[in-house]
Amino acid sequence: QVQLVESGGGLVQAGGSLRLSCAASGRTFSTYAMGWFRQAPRKERELVSAISWSSITRYYSDSVKGRFTISRDNAKNTMYLQMNSLKPEDTAVYYCAASHGRLLVTTQEAYDYWGQGTQVTVST
Numbered sequence: 001q002v003q004l005v006e007s008g009g010g011l012v013q014a015g016g017s018l019r020l021s022c023a024a025s026g027r028t029f030s031t032y033a034m035g036w037f038r039q040a041p042r043k044e045r046e047l048v049s050a051i052s053w054s055s056i057t058r059y060y061s062d063s064v065k066g067r068f069t070i071s072r073d074n075a076k077n078t079m080y081l082q083m084n085s086l087k088p089e090d091t092a093v094y095y096c097a098a099s100h101g102r103l104l105v106t107t108q109e110a111y112d113y114w115g116q117g118t119q120v121t122v123s124t
Contacts, residue, residue, distance in 0.1 A: 002026050002113045008029050009094060009118030012086055016122070021083040022036030029044060030074040033099045035111060036081045038092035038120075045095070045108065049081060063089075078108035086122045093117040 003091055020036070032038040049070040058070055063083040069082040079096060097111035105111070112119035 001014075001042055002028070004031065004096050004098060004115035006094065006096050006115045007089060009120045011121045011123065013123050014086060014088055016086050017082070017084045018086065018120060020096075020118060020120075022075045022079040022081075024069040024078070024079070024098065029077040031100065031102060032113075033104050034079045035097045035099065036070060036074060037080075037095045037097060037108070038090075039095070039117075040089075040092040043092075045053055047108070048094070050104050050106055051053055051079065054103040055103055057104040059071065059106055077097070083120070086120075088122045088124050090121050091120060093119050 005023045008020040030053050033052050037050045038048050039045040048061055048064055049114050051070045067085045072079040095117045096115045098113040099105045099111045
């Protein structure tokens with residue numbers, strides 16, 4: 001069982017930056033692949049970025065590639081999402097998720113545990 005808690009969301013102007021954190025409970029964090037998803041109003045939840053247990057493999061959606069950076073610190077049971085050059089279209093609730101197994105996964109169905117989400121709002 002893994003419990004996930006996101007933090008770091010907020011209101012920022014376009015072009016600004018935010019750093020999201022996802023703190024995981026339990027001692028088996030390093031056995032999970034992790035991901036960041038987001039859901040904007042009236043839109044489906046989508047995968048933004050994902051990372052394998054070792055951090056060797058990372059995935060970014062086309063919409064955030066070059067602007068967002070995913071990372072994790074297994075010693076601290078924490079995953080991060082550094083978001084730079086934010087755009088109004090990045091406005092959404094951001095969720096972290098954990099998938100049992102060490103390999104990177106990109107489908108929502110593969111994720112076993114989810115956080116409650118943190119709101120990110122980018123103003124013009």
